[in-house]
Amino acid sequence: MQRVLITGASGFIGNHMTRRLRDLRIEVHAVSRAPRAPLHGEIWHQCDLRDEEATSSLMRAVRPQVVFHLAGEVTGTREVAMVPETLRGNLLTAVNLLVSATRTPAKLVFAGSVEEPRTGSAAPHSPYSAAKHAATGYAMLFHHLWNVPVTVLRIAMVYGPGQEDLSKLVPYVATELLRGRSPQVGSGTRLVDWVFVDDVVDALVAAALSDAADGRALDVGSGSGTSIRATVDLLHRLAGTAVAPIYGAIADRARDRAHIADVRPAEETLGWRAATPLAEGLARTLRWYADRLTPHNLTPAVSASAVPASTVPASTVPASTVCGAQPAFHGPFDEPEQQPR
The missing domain is CATH 3.40.50.720 (NAD(P)-binding Rossmann-like Domain)
Structure with missing residues (x-):
């Protein structure tokens, strides 16, 4: 190539x-x-x-x-x-x-x-x-x-560093938390394969x-689903801010459902499997946003140096919000759908 x-x-x-x-x-x-x-x-x-x-x-x-x-x-x-x-x-x-x-x-x-x-x-x-x-x-x-x-x-x-579309869940929540504002999201019950x-x-x-x-x-995909609420809560803990997300502030999108990847065929055919745990990926992503927000846009409680460069343990994602790998009906791309809020 x-x-x-x-x-x-x-x-x-x-x-x-x-x-x-x-x-x-x-x-x-x-x-x-x-x-x-x-x-x-x-x-x-x-x-x-x-x-x-x-x-x-x-x-x-x-x-x-x-x-x-x-x-x-x-x-x-x-x-x-x-x-x-x-x-x-x-x-x-x-x-x-x-x-x-x-x-x-x-x-x-x-x-x-x-x-x-x-x-x-x-x-x-x-x-x-x-x-x-x-x-x-x-x-x-x-x-x-x-x-x-x-x-x-x-x-x-x-998701990850460099995603600048603030209509997506991770960029929106990350930048709101870093600016000291409470992200407004839906019920947070939907499972997402990040x-x-x-x-x-x-x-x-x-x-x-x-x-x-x-x-x-x-x-x-990762082959497992994590609820939107667990994802947002994890970003909140990583940001270390006093402000909290507001759940139920907006209506859930009608007909949304979980789409979990069946990762076994990709592993067998390509020798590929997702290697980045969600907690690590979100920590790296949050750090990217913190590095690029100007100081006057950051809350006094948060600075780029305060955002952890390393991951938090995967156990911080509640086990009850994670489902095992299973065949999916569907899911998203560059991004395969508007990310949920």
């Missing part, structure tokens, strides 16, 4: 992926609909992947050995208006890359969603999960009919290097 193309390289996972591959001295080409300046020595291309000819021209120009398709229209809303947007942003872009790969051969690694249905009788629960599920179906079609080497990683709820961003990058690289992963859709 000497030359790769990353779609969605400006996003949360894409930025981590670009930095990792550049550290490995791999030539990285990145694509965006808007002009971008390189951050890690990557080469940027401007292209709308919803356009089949533009996508084919990009593939011919770059001739990548591997394509990491991380771009997508990410939303957890159930509005009818989101159907065409998610169809174009998640399904059409994937199909255009698949068609291009029949003419300009490349290994494809798609970021899917653990929210995708696993059985024929299970219905997608959002326009986003429906589009991701359809994209996975097309990926398997292109592999079996036209031998396109493609792997879909159905990624769970990703996976640290560096572990996701490891899985993406492993899939790119594995011939055994071709034609497979594999879950990437």
Whole structure:
């Protein structure tokens, strides 16, 4: 793997992926609909992947050995208006890359969603999960009919340093606590399968290097669920602030349910398993935010030096809030759904 193309390289996972591959001295080409300046020595291309000819021209120009398709229209809303947007942003872009790969051969690694249905009788629960599920179906079609080497990683709820979207749970709660404000969240009862961003990058690289992963859709997550309340409480303890989260301040999103990754196939096929415990990952993430908030935005009780650089014991997550690995119906991507609040 000497030359790769990353779609969605400006996003949360894409930025981590670009930095990792550049550290490995791999030539990285990145694509965006808007002009971008390189951050890690990557080469940027401007292209709308919803356009089949533009996508084919990009593939011919770059001739990548591997394509990491991380771009997508990410939303957890159930509005009818989101159907065409998610169809174009998640399904059409994937199909255009698949068609291009029949003419300009490349290994494809798609970021899917653990929210995708696993059985024929299970219905997608959002326009986003429906589009991701359809994209996975097309990926398997292109592999079996036209031998396109493609792997879909159905990624769970990703978190970690560098996630700047404050509509997501972890960035929102972390920054509110560090500023001395009480985060307002829902009931906190929903279970979430959290996976640290560096572990996701490891899985993406492993899939790119594995011939055994071709034609497979594999879950990437921790394999266990932690309630939103336990996650927020853990962030609260790590921040060491006097302010407390306010549960029930906002309504829970209708039809949300737990989506837990079945991690055994990824372990057997890729030799991959999530390595970062939740407590350690959250401590590293909180430290990242603390380092970047200006002093006047921090509460007097909190400073960057006060946030622990190391983890707290995993036992601080109450055992009653954790469920064991199990096959999932579905879950999220760059992020595979709006993170719950």
